[in-house]
Amino acid sequence: MPELPEVETVCRGLEKAVKGKVFTDITLRRTDLRFPLPKQKLQNLCGQSILGLERRAKYILINFDNGKTILLHLGMSGRLVIDDGKAELEKHDHVVFCCSNGTRIRFNDARRFGMLDVAPTAAIHQHKLLKKLGVEPFSADFNAKMLHEKLQHKTAAIKLAIMDQALVVGVGNIYASEALFQSGIDPRRTAGSLSRKNVAALVAAIQDVLRRAIAKGGSSLRDYKQADGELGTFQHAFAVYDRAGLRCPDCACDFSKTGGIQRMVQGGRSTFFCARKQR
DNA sequence: CCTTGAACCTGCGGGC
DNA sequence: TGCCCGCAGGTTCAAG
Numbered sequence: 139m140p141e142l143p144e145v146e147t148v149c150r151g152l153e154k155a156v157k158g159k160v161f162t163d164i165t166l167r168r169t170d171l172r173f174p175l176p177k178q179k180l181q182n183l184c185g186q187s188i189l190g191l192e193r194r195a196k197y198i199l200i201n202f203d204n205g206k207t208i209l210l211h212l213g214m215s216g217r218l219v220i221d222d223g224k225a226e227l228e229k230h231d232h233v234v235f236c237c238s239n240g241t242r243i244r245f246n247d248a249r250r251f252g253m254l255d256v257a258p259t260a261a262i263h264q265h266k267l268l269k270k271l272g273v274e275p276f277s278a279d280f281n282a283k284m285l286h287e288k289l290q291h292k293t294a295a296i297k298l299a300i301m302d303q304a305l306v307v308g309v310g311n312i313y314a315s316e317a318l319f320q321s322g323i324d325p326r327r328t329a330g331s332l333s334r335k336n337v338a339a340l341v342a343a344i345q346d347v348l349r350r351a352i353a354k355g356g357s358s359l360r361d362y363k364q365a366d367g368e369l370g371t372f373q374h375a376f377a378v379y380d381r382a383g384l385r386c387p388d389c390a391c392d393f394s395k396t397g398g399i400q401r402m403v404q405g406g407r408s409t410f411f412c413a414r415k416q417r
Numbered sequence: 418c419c420t421t422g423a424a425c426c427t428g429c430g431g432g433c
Numbered sequence: 434t435g436c437c438c439g440c441a442g443g444t445t446c447a448a449g
Contacts, residue, residue, distance in 0.1 A: 141442060214443055215427075249426045251443060294420070310442055359442060406422070
């Protein structure tokens with residue numbers, strides 16, 4: 139489900155619901171997600187106050203006052219749903235966190251690509267899952283100079299390069315296509331072939347697309363919802379993603395000649411682009 | 418070192 | 434209606 143804007147949205151919604159609270163019960167209904175859930179470590183968090191939440195890349199970090207942190211990744215289909223604890227549990231609700239006031243958080247993940255671990259807060263960024271991650275896209279470290287240097291010797295397609303979480307985090311399949319469209323760069327181009335000017339435009343486009351998506355609560359494909367049940371609305375603002383055969387929003391060109399937005403496959407994932415605008 | 422492709426798992430929609 | 438296929442927002446690991 140989630141790229142950075144969706145994870146950021148879920149994280150903010152969840153923090154409002156649970157900051158300062160305590161989980162009185164944590165139920166594991168099945169433990170075989172991406173890797174086995176740490177059952178005992180989760181049980182040990184019952185009764186501990188929640189200090190706050192953070193996002194790192196596409197991970198949600200839930201910090202407790204005993205110095206432990208839950209590290210959670212939603213994979214492709216994961217959702218965190220907040221409710222009042224009265225409704226029936228649903229299929230694929232794998233972990234259920236309950237607060238004393240009845241508030242309940244359900245970690246629902248049909249495909250079970252999601253992950254959850256518990257580790258010491260102080261060393262969380264040295265955790266196996268986090269230590270190899272690249273820079274945050276909104277940090278000062280993510281800039282044209284840095285990205286240009288990192289891309290220079292790469293022969294991979296630029297679309298695949300910006301989705302590489304070891305380079306810059308948070309950009310997934312939707313926002314890669316959208317950012318390349320916005321910066322006018324052909325997704326098939328070799329990463330190393332981009333000029334410094336291209337890279338500057340790309341950095342700005344990645345930041346702008348992510349910012350605009352966050353402002354709209356992310357994108358709701360299929361059944362994705364924010365933690366409070368609201369739907370994100372950025373899918374209505376897609377310029378190219380999932381719009382094969384439709385008109386490019388920026389091209390005044392003859393639609394019949396270009397065929398509009400094209401779909402192709404890169405690295406096993408769909409890429410959407412306008413061959414006229416993106417060079 | 419690199420790049421590519423498959424694997425992980427379930428659900429949905431389209432075509433027949 | 435049922436079945437089969439391709440597709441889906443991510444990450445990791447093996448093979449070349």
